[in-house]
Amino acid sequence: MIPSPFCTETALLGGHTTFLFLRTFLSIYVANLEGAIVKYIVSNEPKLFIRQIMKWFAVAIPATFINSMIKYLESRIALSFRTRLVEHSYRLYFNNQSYYRVTVLDGRLENCAQRLTDDIETVANTVSHLYGQITKPGFDILLMGIALANLVKSRNTNLLIGPAILTGVVLVSALVLRVVSPKFGQLVAQEAEKKGYLRHVHGRIVSNAEEIAFYGGHKVEQSHLRQAYRILVEHLEHMFGVKLWFVMLEQFLMKYVWSGAGMIVVSLPILLATKPKSKDDNVSERTHYFTTAKNLLITGSNAVERLMSSYKDVVELAGHTARVATMFTVLEEASRGIYHKTLVAKKEKASEFEIEFRGDQPLAKGKLIYSTNHEIILINVPIVTPNCDIVCPSLSLHLTPGQHLLITGPNGCGKSSLFRILSGLWPVYGGELHTPKNSMFYIPQRPYMVIGNLRDQVIYPDTYADMINKQVTEEDLRKIMRMVHLEHIVERDTFHEVKDWTDILSGGEKQRMAIARLFYHKPKYALLDECTSAVSIDVESHIYQAAIDMGITLLTITHRPTLWKFHSHILQFDGTGYWEFSELNHHSRLDLKKEKEELLRAKDSAQKENRLSELNTLLCEDMTQ
């Protein structure tokens, strides 16, 4: 939060300290002034009284300015601290796709959003507030102590018993409070976690509102929300209960014990005065002394009270700080490929590949090499899920640009996982992976629509400035939109209309928009994960042909047989960890169909069933066809 001795934050803190110091002096001055006013009222001296009242109004201007400057500077410091923390955390969050890694591969940060927003804000605000909360009472106690000592001395008494009583009372009560204080840090950290969970459940409903509405799932969702809220309420009730007794004790000691002790100390010089009273020492003088001393004492005891209660704030701050610090550590480690996750099915043995563990954590022992000749080579690379399930023990293949690969196999056999490994999202646990850097463009089945206008949807993740640099014009974008049959959207909404595109576009339109993105970026390789499942077959064929004509090499996961003809190679997973990589002979599909037809006419047997199911897998057809 304070990166160097010469930065905006230190300047702000310097200013804040100066104003806090000035306010302490002003408090002493005001205490004296009030004493004098009361004195002239009691002694019935209107002229002197009016003079003091004028001073009172005059001092109000700098006093109010100082007070509001203190508040202003406290808020500015809090904001500066927050900005530093936010910038640092965003840097870590977006470094090496940590935002993905911490949610999928690491299990330590459950609700990162809560830590990135609320926790950081609380840390910044509390630190800034605590600075004033501790510095100001520090000055107050020092200067009030000196002023009070001088005042007591002026009564011609050298009673040391007063300060001794006060110090003793403060020390004993501080010790008592320290011993009985509950673990506030832990409690607020748990509160933040529960708040984060409630927010997460709300977020899920917002992002899946349409699906929930179609299913009529409001009862289930409401019960989840209620449960999340109840967990938070139960925790808060527990916290309030714990605080009730602590605050009672705190108030008892600070408000009553200390005030009582203060009154004793102030009255001692008057009550125990042994020297004969001077001529001037009349009632009004004694009132002046008492009012001034009482004011100084009140300010002083408030200062000690604030100092003591900031102990609770410091402990609470520790709870939030621990959450923010853990987030920084996890984000840093995730960007370096270090993950911690409680594994559900740990150390499962596979026939050809076994994951190595250090303690509880799996070791990514595979080699990732960025190929310079744009080839994709896998040598004995296992497909391992974040839960350490080995989906495929060893996969090897070799692709060069222009070799279009079709990937087939039953659900859950590891097709999308292969894309995650190729894109570097999942670690390589074994073997060797050669991939070209920044040459792959992934399109999922449910495309992501970004905040912004229609142009932003097409050029994502480029910015408008990137588009200009690439010398792409709006006319080029229009052509691309025409290729994916989306020109009507441009005509309807123009490129500059900002809308919530996730809700506005239909499923097929969103998929075509994602293809438009592919045509804009023209990568070497396109990883297409059933990305045209909602697009009509004729448009789909045009799109695939256009992509090939642009020189994009396709790696396609699909269950649609109509797309076979656009590919030169096939990778078939059988769902048990085995696979076959071969050139795609377009006649072979016809042969398989013929074999299936013959088999269907043959006598029923176990062998027939097995081969039929194999053929269905290979042909991407279901059992009923």
Ligand SMILES: Nc1ncnc2c1ncn2[C@@H]1O[C@H](COP(=O)(O)OP(=O)(O)OP(=O)(O)O)[C@@H](O)[C@H]1O
């Ligand atoms: N984030 C994850 N954490 C743990 N396991 C996962 C994760 N993502 C996928 N898996 C598991 O990995 C296996 C392979 O998943 P993958 O998404 O690669 O299947 P797929 O072949 O693409 O299936 P489909 O055809 O249904 O899309 C599945 O058993 C799945 O449950």
